[in-house]
Amino acid sequence: MKRFTPADPTPRELGFSMPPEWELHEATWMGWPADDELWFGHLSGVRNEYAALARTIARFERVEMLVRDEESERDARARLDGANVRFHRVPLDDSWLRDSGPLFLTRGEKEREVALVNWRFNAWGGKFEWENDDRIPEYVASFLNMAHWDRPEVLEGGGLEIAGGGAALTTRSCFLTETRNPGLTEEGYTFLLSDMLGVQKLHWLEGGLENDHTDGHIDTITRFAAQDVIVTSVEPNPADPNHAAMSRNLRLLREMRTPAGEPYRIVELPLPANVLHGAEGRLPPTYANFYIGNGFVAVPQYGDPNDKAAINTLRPLFPDREIIGLSSRKIIEGGGSFHCLTQQQPAGKAWNGESS
Template identity: 60%
Template sequence: MLVVLHLKEPTPHSLGFRMPAEWAEHAATWISWPSDNELWFGHLEAVRKEFTELVKTIARFEPVHVLVRDDEAHQDATTRLAGVGGLTFHKIPLDDVWFRDNGPIFIKRGEDLSFVNWIFNSWGEKFNWQKDNEAPEAVAEYLDIAHWDVDVVMEGGSLEVNGLGLCMTTKQCLLEPKRNPNLTPEQLEGYLKEYLGITKVLWLEDGLENDHTDGHIDTIIRFTNENTVVCSIDTNVEDPNHATMQRNLDLLRTFTDQDGNPLNIIELPLPKNRLELEGDRLPPTYANFYIGNGFVVVPTYGDPNDERAIDILKPLFPDREVIGLSSRAIINGGGSFHCVTQQQPKGVIWKG
């Protein structure tokens, strides 16, 4: 099949750049501060309390860049985080907080650090996105970094990589027609290869019920090392998520890594209790953890499966402190810790 791509030569792949794994050493974490009470269905105060604990925890291990959209957000964030070291605040207009999806995706070549700025359209134009789509350029200006701007919709939460060229994603998300309606799976794979150095894509099927991102992989299946993945499961056969997660698990068992080796698969339960907001189901998950320098922060929900999930994850990260933090308020927005963070790998800023 002829795959036609509109590339900006030279591409990162042609220059030897690749997206590193999340567990590679970080220079910093980037995160946006929550601001809109209406957007959080009246739960902004509780959300900000959870963000405060998240930022404080990350800052124990690595620097944190906090994006604030206005004076009120800046005042609130600096007050709540007073005395926390390693923070840098940036006043940047924002629509929302999901920086995993609207932020830059960093790439490396040896010690050289660059990034790719994809188009963000709020998961198929579901919410406002125009300001969020401009945020990566503000990051580029601050870092004074040469980078690529690509006219393809792509969200960080839709991609899970092992740093060796292997990538997992879902058909439900990447093939959703309001993202890139004119691109085939082969063309999308071509863009991932040329701009992120992906050499093999594993296509899963669907994500969690009522996930407004249309099945982001980072809510269901994650790498914990180059060959090991955790896969969310639901043991309640009457729950719609049961069949979906089982189908993904069955597919994973047929997949191999970039070298043709079977994947080491660990089952990770979903929260036991069903959570709803104004009658709509929420998509809580333990797979939305964030890996940083010496730590892994795992969302918890006051659920019977919280402790079990953390006990499963701890031995998978023997050199990191696995920390459970409440995300019961944040999940009202549809995501959790991985969704609101973006890692900046350690490296030397590339000037092009």
């Protein structure tokens, strides 16, 4: 297993890029919820919903489940008994594998090879403990015997949305915070993501949902459903604090063009109608935090009047996949949902870096 440094050839130079989520997966990586304090006293309910999500994913593809201690492993094994899940005892701070886990890369078509990038993780600008979670990509690379690039920059998977074909989406409110990569500009990110992930065109939105502790991750508001299709959250109520930001995003998206110069098809996705509050104020529930897997899309549900409308909006966008609504009412107490809790490993052979 080779470890690449910034002085070595980049993934782009070796023909690697990050594929979109809808391409075939080998597995999904997750981390079992373990800290009742981090979940504001809702851990039991969170584990119930989390187990339902993990079991659903395991119907379609293998789940690689990280468990941090004996109690977590015992609880996870009991709740997931009989499911297609492989367990790993690994020190964890939290469960948000989208952000703390690696970003996988692929190259080739018939004989697809898979590598990964190990970005730094600092819990969204130092908001929580992160030292254990920052080591997750190194564990994954070692377990898979997979070549990987170690980078000094902080980058969370939930802050970047990949379309395939070279396009990606992010938000300025997240990427340009001084608590992540001070001094790294929009231009700097463009070069960095071109070299490391094969991004040819980086689209910028301004910001995300109110009271999102990630500083506005793109995966809570706006997602690609295909290379030329973008689904984005909207809030029709002018009195709602999310209305202005979502309206501005919608205007910007309508002006954007694909790498080929064509307009995107923009699909409006409602936010939940009801305002939810948790231990730290207003919560950021959203249907955009769906997870695309092999043959399915898992969509968060909140017991809200707009739950069904969200399902009906997404179903035509994924005609070859089963659209599955699952409760996320307790999970959202932690500030995220299904996409935040998962990280896909693309199908292919792990590349150990011995040849290029």
